[in-house]
Amino acid sequence: MIQFEQVSKVYPGGQKALTDVNFHLQRGEMAFLTGHSGAGKSTLLKLITVIERANTGRVSINGHNIAKLSRKDVPYLRRDIGMIFQNHHLLMEKSVFDNVALPLVIEGFSLGEIKKRVLAALDMVGLYGKERHHPIMLSGGEQQRVGIARAIVNKPPLLLADEPTGNLDPKLSMDILRLFETFNDSGTTVLIATHDLGLIARMKYRTLTLKQGRVLGGEEPTSAPESPFTV
Numbered sequence: 001m002i003q004f005e006q007v008s009k010v011y012p013g014g015q016k017a018l019t020d021v022n023f024h025l026q027r028g029e030m031a032f033l034t035g036h037s038g039a040g041k042s043t044l045l046k047l048i049t050v051i052e053r054a055n056t057g058r059v060s061i062n063g064h065n066i067a068k069l070s071r072k073d074v075p076y077l078r079r080d081i082g083m084i085f086q087n088h089h090l091l092m093e094k095s096v097f098d099n100v101a102l103p104l105v106i107e108g109f110s111l112g113e114i115k116k117r118v119l120a121a122l123d124m125v126g127l128y129g130k131e132r133h134h135p136i137m138l139s140g141g142e143q144q145r146v147g148i149a150r151a152i153v154n155k156p157p158l159l160l161a162d163e164p165t166g167n168l169d170p171k172l173s174m175d176i177l178r179l180f181e182t183f184n185d186s187g188t189t190v191l192i193a194t195h196d197l198g199l200i201a202r203m204k205y206r207t208l209t210l211k212q213g214r215v216l217g218g219e220e221p222t223s224a225p226e227s228p229f230t231v
């Protein structure tokens with residue numbers, strides 16, 4: 001589903017973020033992306049969402065080279081990607097319902113369809129009944145789950161998470177990862193960037209490790225789906 005071939009990214013100013021990165025994430029796979037602070041994890045995710053573009057190499061989603069995507073086509077690509085951030089980027093003055101509804105409002109869904117999908121998404125993350133609350137009234141873990149509900153509300157085939165458990169205790173972190181597993185079980189491809197090696201060790205998924213912008217290796221999990229990262 002996602003393929004990087006000899007991808008390098010240098011930011012304006014000369015900071016090298018990624019160098020000759022190769023990997024292949026298969027459709028339906030769930031994997032971790034790890035590495036030290038500054039290793040290039042966020043940059044890799046930003047290349048997939050075309051927030052940044054590679055200087056060299058090829059980044060493809062479903063065989064299409066997105067480095068060549070025109071600006072007007074970027075929003076169409078992003079509709080197929082649910083993005084989850086460490087600080088969840090919620091609108092604090094809006095209700096939980098309005099936060100989760102946002103992607104559907106942008107896509108022009110009817111009010112009836114929006115209600116149905118938002119309540120179903122909140123149910124999936126265990127927040128049914130909290131739709132009228134404001135994020136400020138929720139715990140950190142609940143706020144993170146609102147961000148996850150917003151990311152999955154339009155049922156994207158691909159879910160990307162950047163340090164989704166960064167502010168959470170180990171129990172809540174595990175709960176969040178179990179949620180990702182649920183989405184993965186129903187066919188969503190999931191890539192999770194995290195520093196949390198303890199969490200990774202407890203889960204049996206492939207891990208792509210970056211060191212100073214280079215891929216170190218793809219570890220073989222004990223019960224992985226087929227199709228390893230080709231590193």
Ligand SMILES: Nc1ncnc2c1ncn2[C@@H]1O[C@H](COP(=O)(O)OP(=O)(O)OP(=O)(O)O)[C@@H](O)[C@H]1O
Pocket residue numbers: 011012013015016017035036037038039040041042043044
């Ligand atoms: N917009 C930018 N302009 C210039 N340099 C940048 C920019 N964004 C990131 N960098 C640099 O690129 C390198 C990779 O950064 P990136 O944010 O991808 O790392 P990371 O692994 O996500 O780090 P962290 O875990 O601390 O979030 C770092 O050296 C960083 O300073």
